[in-house]
Amino acid sequence: MNHSYVLAAGTNTDEVARETIFWILCFASIGAALAMILVRRAVHCAMMLAVVMLALATMYAMQGAPFLAFVQIIVYTGAVLMLFLFVIMLIGISSADSVTETIKGQRMAAGLVAIGFFVILILGVGHAALGPATRPTAANGTNNLSGLATLIFTTYVFPFEVTGALLITAALGAMVLAHRERTAPRPTQRQLAARRLESGHMAPDPSPGVYALHDAADRPALLPDGTTSELSVSTVLAPRGVAEEPPSVPPQKEPEAITAESGHEPAPSGRADT
Amino acid sequence: MSPVHYVSLAVILFVIGAVGVLVRRNAIVIFMCVELMLNACNLAFVAFASMHGNLDGQVIAFFVMVVAAAEVVVGLAILMAIYRARRSASVDDANLLKY
Numbered sequence: 001m002n003h004s005y006v007l008a009a010g011t012n013t014d015e016v017a018r019e020t021i022f023w024i025l026c027f028a029s030i031g032a033a034l035a036m037i038l039v040r041r042a043v044h045c046a047m048m049l050a051v052v053m054l055a056l057a058t059m060y061a062m063q064g065a066p067f068l069a070f071v072q073i074i075v076y077t078g079a080v081l082m083l084f085l086f087v088i089m090l091i092g093i094s095s096a097d098s099v100t101e102t103i104k105g106q107r108m109a110a111g112l113v114a115i116g117f118f119v120i121l122i123l124g125v126g127h128a129a130l131g132p133a134t135r136p137t138a139a140n141g142t143n144n145l146s147g148l149a150t151l152i153f154t155t156y157v158f159p160f161e162v163t164g165a166l167l168i169t170a171a172l173g174a175m176v177l178a179h180r181e182r183t184a185p186r187p188t189q190r191q192l193a194a195r196r197l198e199s200g201h202m203a204p205d206p207s208p209g210v211y212a213l214h215d216a217a218d219r220p221a222l223l224p225d226g227t228t229s230e231l232s233v234s235t236v237l238a239p240r241g242v243a244e245e246p247p248s249v250p251p252q253k254e255p256e257a258i259t260a261e262s263g264h265e266p267a268p269s270g271r272a273d274t
Numbered sequence: 275m276s277p278v279h280y281v282s283l284a285v286i287l288f289v290i291g292a293v294g295v296l297v298r299r300n301a302i303v304i305f306m307c308v309e310l311m312l313n314a315c316n317l318a319f320v321a322f323a324s325m326h327g328n329l330d331g332q333v334i335a336f337f338v339m340v341v342a343a344a345e346v347v348v349g350l351a352i353l354m355a356i357y358r359a360r361r362s363a364s365v366d367d368a369n370l371l372k373y
Contacts, residue, residue, distance in 0.1 A: 026283050033287050033310055037294035042302045049306050052287070056313050059280065063324045065332050068316075068339075075339055080309065080346050087350045088302055091363050102299065102366050110296035118289045125285060130278045134327035147329045148336070156333050163340050170344035177351035180358065 018062060029055040042088050046081060053077045063133070067145050206232040280321035287314035301353050301363045305346070312342045 032051035039045055053076045061069035101107060152160050187195070196202055206221045206229050221232035287310060294307030316335040323331025353363065360367050 022279065026279075029283070030286055030290070033290040036303075036306065036310065037290060037297060042300055042306075045303050045306055049310060052310060053313060056317055059283075059317060060320050063280065063320050065320050065323065065335075068320060068332055068335055071336065071339060072316075075343060076309075076313070080343055083346055083350060084302065084306060087353060090354065091302070091357050107297055110293055113296070114289050114293045117292060118285065121285045121289070122282065125278065125281050130276070130281060131325055132276050133324045144329070144332075148332060151329050151333050152336070155330075156337075159337060163337060166341065166344050170347045174347045174351040177348070177355050 021058070021062065025055040025058055043085070046084050046088065049084075050077055050081055053081070065144065067148055201231075208232045208234070277321040277325040281318050284314040284318035284321065287311075287317070299364050299366055301356070301365050301368075304365065305349055305353070309342065309346070312338060 029052045032048040032055070036045050036048040036052070039048065053072060057069045057072040057077070060066070060072060208217050208219055208221055218233065218237050220228035220230060223229050291307045291309075291311035291314060294310065295304050298304055298307065316338055319331040319335040319338070321331075323329060323335075356368055357363050
């Protein structure tokens with residue numbers, strides 16, 4: 001520990017502070033990783049993963065890898081995690097995991113395997129002769145960034161170019177996989193109009209929250225007779241348990257009460273008893 | 275901190291990620307756990323680089339990041355295709371090869 005160094009990251013702190021930071025980050029990342037496999041919703045899982053990634057980025061900076069620290073934040077936390085959140089948003093309600101065990105005893109077996117795996121890895125780390133951190137040699141360049149650039153464009157130039165090919169292939173693959181062939185011809189405007197006439201509901205769906213006590217997307221709109229309109233609430237909200245099922249205003253309620261509680265201007269057609 | 279601490283933390287994170295891959299049923303969450311494992315590997319690489327005093331480990335970690343980004347792009351596209359076909363992101367529902 002005596003020869004450890006901090007390179008170019010701007011964190012020229014002393015040893016005690018670095019140990020403190022390490023242990024805080026250590027417990028934060030382990031706790032977040034455990035929470036990742038324990039929380040049910042995929043969005044919370046992504047947030048926990050962000051905590052782990054940011055903690056690891058700080059650790060890279062502490063270990064003299066400022067370039068990797070910033071790549072970690074920009075590429076991982078910025079791009080990759082946003083991509084995850086985007087797909088969670090597209091996939092929507094089914095992103096909550098079911099807690100039922102489909103294979104009997106799978107969790108117990110997974111825990112046992114993990115413990116065995118952990119013991120093997122820790123034994124390997126313990127047996128390996130891991131020395132203290134050493135100062136970078138002069139052959140690695142004057143600082144982290146130019147040293148990395150020298151390595152990437154000299155020793156590792158072929159893997160670097162292969163990486164370029166890989167990225168192009170990945171982009172093509174994503175385009176091919178995300179592309180969907182249209183199986184039916186695109187309906188014309190006339191067909192769309194005929195379909196709308198057949199449905200018996202020609203106007204657009206009413207907006208949620210109109211004339212209700214709360215102007216929110218999960219509250220159904222009030223119809224002129226005081227009942228609520230199921231059409232006004234998005235159908236994905238009900239299975240998620242977000243939408244308020246009971247009508248926000250009882251049908252027989254006085255219109256004065258509505259205006260007093262809602263606090264905004266009622267339109268004349270929204271009165272309950274007229 | 276000595277590299278042993280960092281490598282031990284990497285081991286712990288890797289095992290937690292492996293448990294997540296084994297236990298969880300949602301394909302997106304499984305994917306995130308794979309990312310956690312890759313991050314743990316990167317941490318070990320950076321620790322080894324600082325132990326040896328050269329930058330080769332950091333270059334390898336950089337390549338791991340690039341490959342992980344490509345993997346995420348293709349994996350999430352596959353996930354979207356499966357979701358469109360089967361209306362579910364659960365790995366239990368993708369069982370067409372089973373029967």
